[in-house]
Amino acid sequence: MAVNIINDGDRSPRIILREPTGSTAEVALYGGQVVSWKNQRREELLFMSSKAVTKPPKPIRGGIPICFPQVANFGTLEQHGFARNRLWSLDEDPAPLPPAKNQSMVDLVLKSTEEDLHTWPYRFELRLRVCIGPDKLAMIPRVRNVDSKAFSFTIALRNYFSVSDVSEVRVEGLETLDYLDNLLRRERYTEQADAITFDGEIDRVYLSTPTKIAVIDHERKRTIVLRKEGMVDAVVWNPWDKKAKAIVDLGDEDYKTMLCLDAASIENPITIKPCEEWKGRQELSIVSSSYFSGQLDPQKVFRGLH
Incomplete structure (x- = not known):
């Protein structure tokens, strides 16, 4: 399986992942952020802002940034924490x-620095594995406590999806x-609706x-x-x-797409104690669909995910 590292211009180094059927992913070391994911037909599945700043120290608007050790301003740090504003290393x-x-x-x-300790006084190691498969993208974040005291954090993988027209899109699975x-x-x-529109x-x-x-x-006939x-939580934002x-x-x-x-x-x-590690996982999959009634058949969509 091919893995290439690209350095060009002012942007941080990027890793290109490819798999035999044609799916690709691009991961920026700045922010540890997936900035592109394309399916076997070379269609881009992630949104990237038309005004995205790709030069540090600004976070990149689009792709899949990691919010850690806080999400939004549910805390005292900068919005969405600092992990997306740091240069990561190959593990x-x-x-x-x-x-x-x-x-x-x-x-x-990503390991805590002395600078980070001034704003968040805990020593940590945040690891991320990114795997690409045929029309699948998996991400495994892990947080290890290497401090002498317990700490608590919130975390999110912010998936910016590219859609045809947000006013025509439905999200199912969050009803009630x-x-x-x-x-x-x-x-x-x-939630009272049978799907989020x-x-x-x-x-x-x-x-x-x-x-x-x-x-x-519906327009792109894909789910x-x-x-x-x-x-355990999920954020919906536009x-x-x-x-x-x-x-x-x-x-x-940009909000339309x-x-x-x-x-x-x-x-x-x-909350994790010293020497403990927390692990999460998300897997994104693309399923061809032609639903017009809005009724999602879970057996068809989720069959290949077990």
Whole structure:
């Protein structure tokens, strides 16, 4: 399986993962961030802002940034934490994860620095494995406590998906669940719709979510399935027109072709003791679909994920 490292211009080094059927992924060392994922037909599945800044020290708007050790401003640090604003390294010792057989993959690591300790006084190691398969992308984040005291954190993999038209997209799998509405002072509500559709700004943290959630894009006749472990919450976000204009590194019209659906642990922070390690996982899969009724057949969509 091919793995290439590319250095060009002002951008941080990037790792290109390829697998035989044609799927590819591109991972930036700055932020430990997946910035591209293409399927076997070379179609880009992740959104990247038309005004994205790819030169450090700005975070990259798009792809799959990692929010750690806090998500949004659920804490005292900079928004979404500092992991997405740091230069990661190739991990030469990814133990205890077994070697991936017949997969194109890369292991990255971010270790706390003296500078980080001034803002978040805990020594940690944050590892990330990225694996690409036929129309599949898996990410395994791990947090190890190398401090002398326990600490708590929140974490999210912010998936910026590329969609044909967000107003025509449905998210299924979050029905009847409670959520915190960040637009209404994090008040708690219960989802009443049979699927989430979009006609305005949305910023919600869905709680105690299932392991599988689907984004159905009728126009492109495809469904993106998010399967996750270790991250019980899910964030749904789209800034819509007014907020998009206020975000410096987002194009005014970009909101129409993007949707964020994050695997996250937010409501209940994760606590680990010294020498302990937490591990999560998400797998994104592409399933061809032609649903027009909005009724998702879980057997068809999720059959290949076990």
